[in-house]
Amino acid sequence: MALNLVKDYGIIGICSSYQNNLKADGLVKDLNINNINKALKMVGLDDNILNKSINDLTLSEKLKVELATKLQENTIVIGNISNSLNFKDQEYIKKLLVKLNSDYHKSIIVIDEDVTVFFNLVKRIYVIKEKQIKYETSDFFDEELYKWVKCPKIIEFINFINENEKRLNNNIDIYELIKDIYRSVS
């Protein structure tokens, strides 16, 4: 189902749970990855990882290795970024996914339960539960979306401040929000 959805948008987000599916024993170097050194470098790993046992990988390494195995695919499905990566690595992987879409024309499906992962990344968000699309939107400030999934703190804050009077613009960037607050209180 998701493969049909992504054709129109290039990069989509799916709010759902996801199991990282790097299920293999053995060493990283034994995985079937084309141009393995280049693929690992692209996802932010160095050659040291080649001789590491897959079972000994950290959550972050597992996700990056999984992504490396998928770089040759036309549609890349990756998930659980929020649970596996620290914030710096999340931003790195998100930029990589954008590049894979814009420069290499890959379709990207990101699956996560944390909507903030989709900021500056996806063009459309789908809520899928029990294999059905329950909701879809392109607007992070769509209130209906947050009847299905947890609302990001920045959006919750702006909606709260604007409860009785429109004081702040819709923003997903905290630095733009600060400027907006400054203008509002000055």
Added chain:
Amino acid sequence: MEEETSVTIISTNLNRKLLNKYPDYHVIDQSFKLDDLLQYSKIIFFNILNNLEENKVKEIFKFLDNHNIKYINITNNSELSLLTNYLIIYDENNILIEGHTIEVFKNEKLLKRLGIKLPFIIELSLLLQDYNLTNKIFLNKEDCRGALWP
């Protein structure tokens, strides 16, 4: 950390080897029933609470507090750290910084370099200080609104 009853651990590179450092804590890494936790005096949650609604996590922690059960929450979600008193930041194996939660988050530059995102309200408070709009660190949006738009 020994005296603390509620602790959050955030790692820059999360892995299960961290659990070896707390051998006397029972590990919870999949769904559970609250009542099942009563049999333990020390519990460690491994990356399992991240996507729960905050009120649900508060409910779990309150239940544990009421039954004098010590707990550690290992998580990538810095927002949840505001629900415990003590915070420890690890790299893969070693403690980088620890202390009472708000005090740890005042090391903003170090944490950003490590790739740790501050909880939204803490980051907002620190930016508001930079703009001379407050000298406080807010812990909730209600106090923040009250201070900025009295």
